Each structure stands twice: as C-alpha cells, then as structure tokens.
Amino acid sequence: MNVKIKGLLYSGKAKDILETDDPEVVAIRFRDDITAGDGEKKDTLEMKGYYNSLISAKIFEVLEDAGVATQYLELHEPGCILARRLEMIPLEVITRNIAAGSIVRRFPFREGQEFRPPLIQIDYKSDEHGDPMLNDDIILALGLATREELDEIRSITLRINDVLTEFFRSRSLVLPDFKLEFGRDSNGDIRLGDEISPDTCRLWDMATGEPLDKDIFRRGESGVVSAYRRVAEMILDPEDIERWKVKL
Ligand SMILES: Nc1ncnc2c1ncn2[C@@H]1O[C@H](COP(=O)(O)OP(=O)(O)OP(=O)(O)O)[C@@H](O)[C@H]1O
Ligand SMILES: [Mg+2]
Secondary structure: OOOOEEEEEEEOOOEEEEEEOOOOEEEEEEOOEEEEOOOOEEEEOOOHHHHHHHHHHHHHHHHHHOOOOEOEEEEEEOOEEEEEOOEEOOEEEEEEEEOOOHHHHHOOOOOOOEEEEEEEEEEEOOHHHOOOEOOHHHHHHHOOOOHHHHHHHHHHHHHHHHHHHHHHHHOOEEEEEEEEEEEEOOOOOEEEEOOOOOOOEEEEEOOOOOEOOOHHHHOOOOOHHHHHHHHHHHHOOHHHHHHOOOOO
C-alpha cells in the first residue's frame, strides 16, 4: 500500500497513531513502552514494539482469513501496521477461557478453573474512572454503543475466541484470556481495532504452562522480551519471515 505517514494523531501508553495522506488510513506504531496496573508500573523494553507489531499483524491476518472484519490493512514495516481509521468505542471486551488475574481477585473463582462457555466481561476504557466493569444497561445509558452494536460485538468476540483458541493451540500455546477493542469504520460498520499481542492476551506455553505474556512484567520478573520473541517464533510461518523481511 502506497501511503505517506504524516503527523501524530494520538499517543497512548504503548502505541502511537499517525495520520496518513489517506484520511481513512492510520499508521499504528508499536512503542517499546510497557505499563501495568493503570500505568503505575512502567518500563521501556527494547524490541518489545517490534515483536508486538509482528504478532498483531499475524493474528489480524488469521482473523481476516477466517472472515472477521478488522482494521488491518498491512504490516508497513516491522514496528508499524497500516489500519483503517476507526471511531473507537471505549470498551475493553475481555474473553476468559481460564480464570486468571483480576477475575480471581474480585470473585470467588479458583485460579485455573475453566470457563465453558467462555466469559465475556466488558470494562469501560477510561483511565479517569479506573476502567470499571460495565453491564449492558450502563453501556446503553452512557450511549457508548447501541443494542445492535453490543450484540454484534459479543458475537464477533465469540467467533474470534474460537478462531484464536484453535490457532494458538495449533502453535502449542494456551489462550486463557484476551482483551479486544472495537470501532466503527467510515461506513459505520463494527471492526476489530487496536492490537492483539502478549500485552493484551494471556498466553501460556502448552508444554510447560509458563506464561509468555505481560504477566512476566506484572510480576517484576525478567525475560519479558524473550518471551514475546518466543511467541513470534511460535506463530510466524517461514513465509511470513520471508515476505516481511524480519529477523527473530
Ligand atoms: N484503527 C484505529 N483507529 C483509531 N484509533 C485506534 C485504532 N486502533 C486503536 N486505536 C486507539 O489508539 C490508542 C492506542 O494506543 P495505546 O494502546 O497505546 O493507548 P492506551 O493507553 O490503551 O489508551 P488511552 O491512552 O486511549 O487510554 C487507543 O486509544 C486505541 O483505542
Ligand atoms: Mg491500549
């Protein structure tokens, strides 16, 4: 795709969103910054953004191939993807297959217990309000999404869970939970936006059960970037490495 990347539209905690000469296309630049606990814990880890961009691009391609409507256009270069500009809906749509993290602290679930069917939890994406958990009535009353949009978001999310659970399983990874963000494209249609990476998913090595995701950082342990690199090695095919001209 031949677009020129222009000025910064928005800078979040881990990514920069840049304008291009096509008003419907943005460049998403994955930075090396990593945060946890609402930004209380912060660091910059060299190459983290590089691996996350490759992992995200690969997963968006897997989803597009499965017929899921996403923002994804292409990997522009390692560290940066081109995406459709979306009007983001400030919801964090979390799918849980196995109990871990905040759900175990907040409710009497047993760590590691399986959720069948999976749980969908929707939080308000608002640092100011501390990302509180929502319900449908609150979402509708706040005007964050319509009833139809909410139903569609849930059904796309369940489909994404099926596709990703199977994809990761085929790469010897377990997907306990993950967070999605959706937006509206220029036609008003719902598409998956943002990123899917070890910053936004729990991913466990199927053989050893060890985490290969941001939990390593949350626990203050070392080896975050080498775990992310390992995920990239496990999910990228030789053809991806070749066409993207990347080194892992
Ligand atoms: N396709 C897209 N078009 C427009 N904005 C997007 C798109 N995909 C993601 N975004 C938004 O860009 C920002 C991504 O940056 P990042 O993840 O670093 O931010 P954040 O810290 O999660 O969010 P924020 O700073 O908004 O609280 C988020 O606000 C996200 O909703
Ligand atoms: Mg984010």
